[in-house]
Every structure is written in C-alpha cells, then in structure tokens.
Amino acid sequence: MILGNHDRGHDKSGEILLKQIRILQDKYCGWKLKIFNNQLNIIGARPCSSGGGYFLSKEMIGVYGPLTEEDSVKKILSCYKNSREDLPLLIIAHSGPSGLGSEPESICGKDWKLPSMDWGDRDLSTAISNIQKERKLDLVVFGHTHNQLKRNLGGRKMFVLDKRGTAYLNCAVVPRYKKIENDKIIINFSWIEFQDNNLSYISQRWYSELGEIFSEDILFQIN
Numbered sequence: 001m002i003l004g005n006h007d008r009g010h011d012k013s014g015e016i017l018l019k020q021i022r023i024l025q026d027k028y029c030g031w032k033l034k035i036f037n038n039q040l041n042i043i044g045a046r047p048c049s050s051g052g053g054y055f056l057s058k059e060m061i062g063v064y065g066p067l068t069e070e071d072s073v074k075k076i077l078s079c080y081k082n083s084r085e086d087l088p089l090l091i092i093a094h095s096g097p098s099g100l101g102s103e104p105e106s107i108c109g110k111d112w113k114l115p116s117m118d119w120g121d122r123d124l125s126t127a128i129s130n131i132q133k134e135r136k137l138d139l140v141v142f143g144h145t146h147n148q149l150k151r152n153l154g155g156r157k158m159f160v161l162d163k164r165g166t167a168y169l170n171c172a173v174v175p176r177y178k179k180i181e182n183d184k185i186i187i188n189f190s191w192i193e194f195q196d197n198n199l200s201y202i203s204q205r206w207y208s209e210l211g212e213i214f215s216e217d218i219l220f221q222i223n
Contacts, residue, residue: 001027001029002028002029002044002045003020003021003028003047003094004047004048004049004094004143004144005048005049005051005057005094007048008048008059008060009059010059011059011062012058013059013062014058014060014062014063015062016059017048017059018062018063029042029044029092030044030045030046030047031044031045031046031047031072031075031076031079032044032079033079033080033083035083035084038087039087039088040087040088040090041083041084041088041089041090042091043076043079043080043083043089043090043091043092044079044091044092045076045091045092045094045121045127045142046072046075046076046093046094046124047060047094048060049093049094049095049121049144050144051095051096051119052110052119053098053120053122054069054072054121054122054123069123069126070123072123072127073126073127073130076091076124076127077127085135086197088194088198088199089131089135089136089137089138089139090138090141091128091139091141092140092141092142093140093141093142094142094143094144095121095124095142095144096108096121096124096144096145096168096170097120097121097122097124097125097128097168098118098120098121098122098125099118099120099125100118100162100168101118101157101160102117102118103116104116104149104151104153105155105156105157106118106156106157107145107156107157107158107159107160107170108120108142108145109145110145111149111150111151111153111156112150112151113151119145124140128140128166132166136164136166137164138165138167138194138198138199139166139169139192139199140166140169141171141192142168142171142172143170143171144172145170146172146173146174147172147173147174148174156170157170158173158204158219159202159220167199169190169192169202171190171204173190173204185208185209186206186207186209187206187207187208187209188206189207190203190205191203191204191205191216195222199220199222200222201220201221202218202219202221203218203220204217204219205217
C-alpha cells in the first residue's frame, strides 16, 4: 500500500496522515522496502505525491520533516541497497517518474489544463536512473494521472517499456467500478505475472462481483 495525494489529510500537522500510517502497519510501503513472500523486492517511493516534479505538502512535512528532493532520492536508494539481488525488483509509487513524455496522453502527462507537460516525479526518476546503472529494474507501478483525459482528449497511454527493459504501468483506471447491462457492477484490477523471476504478463482486467473476468486489455506479454 502506498498513499496518494488525496490520502494525506488536510490538517497540516500530519496527524491524520500519521494515523493512517499506523493503521496500515507493515502494509505501508512509503520510502520502505518489502520482500514479498520471498519472491519479490517491493520498494515504495515518496508517499502522497501530487506529481509535477517535487513538492512536499505541509502534512508530509509534519510527519517526515522538511525533506529535500535529494533527501527523497537517498531514501529510495537506501531501500534499494537492502534489496535481494536474486529476486525481481518492483517500485510502487503514487505518481510515476518524470522523463516519460510531456504530451497530455503521455503516461505521466498533464492533461487537465494548458500547457501540457511532464507531470512525473523528479526524485523517482533520479532514483530509477541510479538503480538501472547497477541492476535490472523490472517494473514501476503507479497511478495519479487518470486513463481518461480531460478536455475531451481521449485516452492515456498506460504502459511504457524503456530502452533498459524497465516496464512502467499506470493503474489509474478511473472509475474503478462501473455498471453494465442489468445494473451489474464490474471492477477494475491491474494484473501482473512473473515467470522464472522475469516479468511475463501485464493486463488491465474488469471483473464481475463474483470474480469472473468480464474483459481484459493485454498490455505486455512474453510468449
């Protein structure tokens, strides 16, 4: 679990945010490393990000102090240094990294007003570049920039594979619940598979309330 910009509360002291972190306990991944089931390294990037480069809200300062962009990079890299080399490496973030495009339809592009621009996080991008110099980073998962663009601009690009082999998945399919015929509800999930420690399959799936796949958009597949 990583918290987003709408999860930080509006109390400026950070007390609401801190309460959520305490409730989540070990599930909380902000600036932390989790070894999931001895099968996967999961690194949490900066929590509660609003995108747009680097910004720390008053709530975040209330919990973590006045951290600089460089401080955030160091915290992410500190998590990486303790990861296991024999397991795949995944980063989860609320906003994706900068450097993936500046058009409205880019995976982290600003679409809600002009001018369109790259709305990714610089600290995450810097940390990714440093990690990629030392080992393969398999996947970066995030949300924040919604799949349906504002200003009637259509749909967003939700998956990117960079030249170093790192996959980027935007999970912000909004709304996550919708009605179909006969008032049935379907629910969206992102589906990711690893095989022999390698990323092998990514899709966006719509499920019925009984857990049956209603539809699927395959974004990445290795045969």
